Amino acid sequence: MKYVLEVSGLKKTFKNKSMEIKALDGLSFKVKKGEILGLLGPNGAGKTTATNIIIGLTTQDSGKIKFFGKPPCEESRNKINTSTAYKILNGGLTIKQNLKVYAMMYNVKNANEKIDGLLKTFDIYEIRNKLVYDLSSGQKTRVNLCKSLINDPEILFLDEATAGLDPEVALKVRDVIRKLKCTVIFTSHIMSEVEELCDRIAFMKKGKILKVGTLKEIKKLVDExxxxxxxxxxxxxxxxxxxxxxxxxxxxxxxxxxxxxxxxxxxxxxxxxxxxxxxxxxxxxxxxxxxxxxxxxx
Ligand SMILES: Nc1ncnc2c1ncn2[C@@H]1O[C@H](COP(=O)(O)OP(=O)(O)O)[C@@H](O)[C@H]1O
Ligand SMILES: [Mg+2]
Missing domain, CATH: 3.30.70 (Alpha-Beta Plaits)
Structure with missing residues (x-):
């Protein structure tokens, strides 16, 4: 079986003046092409740290990451993308300008067409010329989702990516995610969403994976x-x-x-x-x- 993502033994400790926080403590998991893997865990389990390290936003203390069987490189970085509830957009630019910057970064051909298509998919085409600064959190979430699909990623990381969406829009976003032809690593606090979308679910606690399996396998963990x-x-x-x-x-x-x-x-x-x-x-x-x-x- 070929894995598009292999994470083995990731460790990360944050050192502040007064204390050390072990955010990842030997995190390992593998993801197959086309599957949607849900990372679940309480606050502080290390989901965001793991995502940030894998996508290259921060570095690990030790452990290895492989994309498509090889260590991360420019080629693989161009084939991944991410959407998160955390701020990554420039408030002083419009929605469309923000997306243009990302389109340039990823060398997207026919950027205008691509951006307009995504804006329509997520129902924000009408407000494309609004400053990001003036958007509601749900609207920003949708811009982030557009950004995450700008390079037609082969692996998509969605970290609390549906936060702040009203139920109707969240439903639509789940529909878009389900129809994507790419591998997705998904973290969310909304269990029903994870249950509905994910092919496999990994339970994380204190920087490690406790259990990983299909929903059916996970349900067997509790007999009652x-x-x-x-x-x-x-x-x-x-x-x-x-x-x-x-x-x-x-x-x-x-x-x-x-x-x-x-x-x-x-x-x-x-x-x-x-x-x-x-x-x-x-x-x-x-x-x-x-x-x-x-x-x-x-
Ligand atoms: N930049 C940072 N500096 C110090 N501690 C951090 C930093 N980022 C995360 N942590 C700590 O690492 C742990 C894991 O956090 P995080 O990865 O955000 O968990 P999750 O996304 O599962 O809620 C938490 O205890 C958090 O406080
Ligand atoms: Mg998090």
Whole structure:
């Protein structure tokens, strides 16, 4: 398998006058061509530091990075790009002027056409002559996204790149990302977004990867599903009967029970029927990525 990005043993310590902060502590991961890898982790896990080192904005203390099987070089740098919630635009220039600067840096042919196309994709063509200084944070986010696609990157780093977008625009951006024919390394605090977009997810903590896998594999980390039962009839002493299970909630003849083992389903439902419950509907809910995240980082 050919990897477009290989990161091995990245270490980075920030040294301030009074203390040292170990931001990366041997970070390693590999990304295959065309996949969307989600980097998830609590604040301070090292996601931004990792992204900044990989794209060449800052340097590592040790560890190696390979793009397309080779150490970073001018050729590979031209094939990557990034969008981040952090400020990288020039407030004193208009949206279009900012994008022109980047188009020049990447030697983009037909820059005007390319820029206009991107502005239209992200619905900011009408405001292209506005100063970046006067934009809302959501509008700046969209300019950053245009900037990140200006060189048709083969690897795109999106670090909290959808921050500040209203739901409608965020939906559109996810649609654009999904249709991109490039490899994406994606960090976001919005779990549903990661769940929807990413082919693989890596859990980061204290500068390292704890687990990496497909959503299916990650979901297996937590066995507990929730059994949701709608009853058409419940016996008078229902509370006492339900007490023996890991009951999460009961409301309006609907019970939420923790299902630690799928094999328990048969016994629980049989038991309930024998005790006088009449079941109308049963549903088993897998944990969401957010629930797994909370479970994993407790
Ligand atoms: N320039 C810096 N100077 C000092 N400490 C930093 C700097 N950048 C990041 N850190 C620290 O490194 C750790 C990782 O930060 P960061 O990579 O921003 O995490 P994340 O993006 O996962 O929230 C944090 O403890 C943060 O405070
Ligand atoms: Mg960050």
């Amino acid at each position: 599903n929730t059994l949701i039962i709608n009853f058409s009839k419940i016996p008078k002493n229902y509370k006492t009967i339900l007490e023996k299970y890991d009951l999460l909630k009961i409301k309006n003849k609907k019970a939420w029970i923790e299902l630690k083992n799928p094999d328990d389903l048969h016994n629980i439902t049989n038991d309930l029927i024998k005790s006088g419950f009449k079941i109308k509907h049963i549903q088993i809910k897998e944990p969401t990525l957010e629930e797994i995240f909370m479970h994993y980082y407790e």
